[in-house]
Amino acid sequence: MKVLVTVKEVAEVDDEFRISGLDIDEGSLEYDLNEWDDYAVEEAVQLSEADETDDVEVVTVTVGPERAEETVRMALAKGADRAVRVWDDALAETQFLDLDAKAELLAAIAEEEEPDLVLSGVQAADDTNGATGVALAERLGVEWAAVVNAMELDADAGVASVRRELEGGVEELTDVELPAVLTIQTGINEPRYASLRGIRQAQRKPLEVYDLDDVGLDESVVDSPVERTDMYEPESEGNATVWEGSPEDTAESLAEFLRDEGVVDA
Amino acid sequence: MSVLAVAEHRRGDLRDVSLELITAGRRLADATGGDLDVVVVGGDVDAFADRLDREGVDTVYTVDEGEEFNHEVYADAVEQLHAELEPTALVAPNSVNGLDYVPAVAERLDVPLITDVIDFEAGDGIEVTREQYGGKVETAYDVDADQYAVTIRPAEYPKAEASGDATVEAFDADVADDLGTTVNGFEEVGGGDVDITEADVLVSVGRGIEEEDNIPLIEELADTLGATLSSSRPIVDNGWLPKNRQVGQSGKVVTPDVYIAVGISGAVQHVAGMKGADTIVAINSDPSAPIYDIADYGIVDDLFEVVPELIEAFGGEAPDV
Ligand SMILES: Cc1cc2nc3c(=O)[nH]c(=O)nc-3n(C[C@H](O)[C@H](O)[C@H](O)COP(=O)(O)OP(=O)(O)OC[C@H]3O[C@@H](n4cnc5c(N)ncnc54)[C@H](O)[C@@H]3O)c2cc1C
Numbered sequence: 264m265k266v267l268v269t270v271k272e273v274a275e276v277d278d279e280f281r282i283s284g285l286d287i288d289e290g291s292l293e294y295d296l297n298e299w300d301d302y303a304v305e306e307a308v309q310l311s312e313a314d315e316t317d318d319v320e321v322v323t324v325t326v327g328p329e330r331a332e333e334t335v336r337m338a339l340a341k342g343a344d345r346a347v348r349v350w351d352d353a354l355a356e357t358q359f360l361d362l363d364a365k366a367e368l369l370a371a372i373a374e375e376e377e378p379d380l381v382l383s384g385v386q387a388a389d390d391t392n393g394a395t396g397v398a399l400a401e402r403l404g405v406e407w408a409a410v411v412n413a414m415e416l417d418a419d420a421g422v423a424s425v426r427r428e429l430e431g432g433v434e435e436l437t438d439v440e441l442p443a444v445l446t447i448q449t450g451i452n453e454p455r456y457a458s459l460r461g462i463r464q465a466q467r468k469p470l471e472v473y474d475l476d477d478v479g480l481d482e483s484v485v486d487s488p489v490e491r492t493d494m495y496e497p498e499s500e501g502n503a504t505v506w507e508g509s510p511e512d513t514a515e516s517l518a519e520f521l522r523d524e525g526v527v528d529a
Numbered sequence: 530m531s532v533l534a535v536a537e538h539r540r541g542d543l544r545d546v547s548l549e550l551i552t553a554g555r556r557l558a559d560a561t562g563g564d565l566d567v568v569v570v571g572g573d574v575d576a577f578a579d580r581l582d583r584e585g586v587d588t589v590y591t592v593d594e595g596e597e598f599n600h601e602v603y604a605d606a607v608e609q610l611h612a613e614l615e616p617t618a619l620v621a622p623n624s625v626n627g628l629d630y631v632p633a634v635a636e637r638l639d640v641p642l643i644t645d646v647i648d649f650e651a652g653d654g655i656e657v658t659r660e661q662y663g664g665k666v667e668t669a670y671d672v673d674a675d676q677y678a679v680t681i682r683p684a685e686y687p688k689a690e691a692s693g694d695a696t697v698e699a700f701d702a703d704v705a706d707d708l709g710t711t712v713n714g715f716e717e718v719g720g721g722d723v724d725i726t727e728a729d730v731l732v733s734v735g736r737g738i739e740e741e742d743n744i745p746l747i748e749e750l751a752d753t754l755g756a757t758l759s760s761s762r763p764i765v766d767n768g769w770l771p772k773n774r775q776v777g778q779s780g781k782v783v784t785p786d787v788y789i790a791v792g793i794s795g796a797v798q799h800v801a802g803m804k805g806a807d808t809i810v811a812i813n814s815d816p817s818a819p820i821y822d823i824a825d826y827g828i829v830d831d832l833f834e835v836v837p838e839l840i841e842a843f844g845g846e847a848p849d850v
Pocket residue numbers: 385386410625663734735736737738760761762763764775776777778779780781791792793794795796797798799802812813814815818830831832833
């Protein structure tokens with residue numbers, strides 16, 4: 264069985280940051296493996312480890328620049344078997360990749376790899392579209408389930424029994440026929456830390472890099488009717504009273520407030 | 530232009546977001562004086578249609594297929610109705626179920642999709658506002674297309690209240706009968722000894738606490754204040770506190786007199802569970818954290834410095850963490 268995991272390197276914004284043009288200034292960004300994808304990788308690796316016949320291959324796919332290889336190696340160090348990264352000058356030059364472009368790029372790889380199961384994160388922490396996994400499934404013409412926080416696989420029957428986490432503490436119990444794309448929610452497992460041994464091994468695991476031509480696409484993949492026109496810090500809607508001073512002072516201001524409110528009598 | 534909005538219901542109840550979509554959808558349709566149609570798929574469609582008949586709705590289409598949400602049924606029905614009505618805008622909730630079928634429908638219809646929209650301006654196409662990077666910035670996008678789809682963030686628009694005089698029409702969708710996805714049931718999770726929804730004062734801990742070993746610091750604060758301990762999601766995901774302590778979209782909705790958020794950024798899914806608190810106090814070292822948009826009081830400082838002082842201010846003793 265083959266499990267394909269979509270892995271994104273996401274940008275995290277420093278507390279103090281600058282916007283330059285239509286994006287956060289590069290100097291205010293740090294990069295990391297998307298939190299949701301971390302859970303997806305773990306889920307795939309656990310499937311592989313639980314399989315006694317040692318017959319589960321875990322492949323990660325990333326759309327991203329060379330910098331993203333650090334993140335990809337992290338996924339390999341955690342137990343993925345090999346990795347694919349797609350990038351191209353045409354992708355680097357575009358303002359941002361819209362949903363359609365991401366789905367098309369990932370689908371090109373998935374069609375090549377023909378996985379039985381694709382695991383995606385529910386969303387990417389930086390642009391929180393929350394739509395790529397399902398769009399990918401539709402493009403591939405396979406089944407899917409969004410926001411999965413528990414799954415059990417019956418590979419022989421070709422069914423994944425999943426729990427979809429709905430709002431308000433309600434879970435939906437659903438059977439999904441394979442092949443399928445599942446978008447994985449945080450908390451589904453306990454993502455491991457990469458071991459030193461894993462990190463060493465990851466250096467030797469295959470990481471293939473493809474450009475658009477390699478995956479049978481051309482520059483038109485970035486064409487989009489959607490254009491970003493602005494990015495700004497929102498005007499704070501609230502008017503929070505911020506207590507100033509040393510920790511002792513601010514704690515005392517809060518204590519006074521809590522006494523006044525009658526929260527504590529002392 | 531015309532607008533087609535897709536209602537959402539679950540286990541017999543129309544969800545509030547359906548009525549919010551009517552407000553948003555009407556606003557969108559008004560921009561050009563077009564129709565707003567609403568479709569409801571599955572369940573007691575006639576009863577739902579009654580409730581969806583709000584001022585500004587032209588036609589409510591009912592698709593009497595199945596009881597509960599199934600994304601294949603929704604995708605088929607919405608795709609077919611869309612083909613018939615050819616609306617400019619397809620509007621759906623940015624909910625867990627919305628995100629389970631709208632991306633597929635948008636792919637099939639080959640229309641651009643923008644999710645989690647918090648504001649928009651319609652003209653030629655549409656300009657939408659969304660949040661990015663954990664709510665630290667907002668971005669505007671111009672969608673230059675004759676037809677497009679948007680999912681609207683819940684609780685951003687008021688519910689449409691006034692009743693209307695919409696036509697109700699059954700729509701006969703041709704739904705695949707061999708469904709590859711079967712919904713077998715539901716389960717409520719997160720019960721247990723403590724009911725955080727009953728608390729008058731909540732001290733809530735977030736990822737700023739860094740490690741499980743530091744949780745006792747916040748526990749001690751809650752004890753000192755006679756408050757109940759709750760948390761954001763990552764704390765529960767990590768197994769540091771049980772699920773019944775989680776505040777937010779997928780946890781509990783709480784409305785205490787005072788909510789003290791310690792090391793919580795204020796992500797939309799968290800805020801969905803606590804914005805109804807009377808007074809919100811935030812302790813967060815990041816002045817640009819979105820929690821400050823809804824906080825009444827704030828301390829922009831290191832929680833590891835502030836919390837021990839606070840415990841001591843009430844004569845308690847802060848544990849060493
Ligand atoms: C479908 C779905 C459902 C979800 N449901 C929920 C839900 O029910 N509840 C929920 O909470 N989340 C939910 N989330 C997750 C949500 O998107 C956020 O990831 C989460 O709320 C972040 O938790 P946090 O604020 O504790 O962590 P972070 O966002 O990491 O914030 C930590 C904060 O701590 C501050 N901090 C760090 N160190 C210190 C320090 N020393 N002193 C003071 N401050 C410090 C930082 O400035 C930061 O603002 C859901 C997400 C999805 C996609």
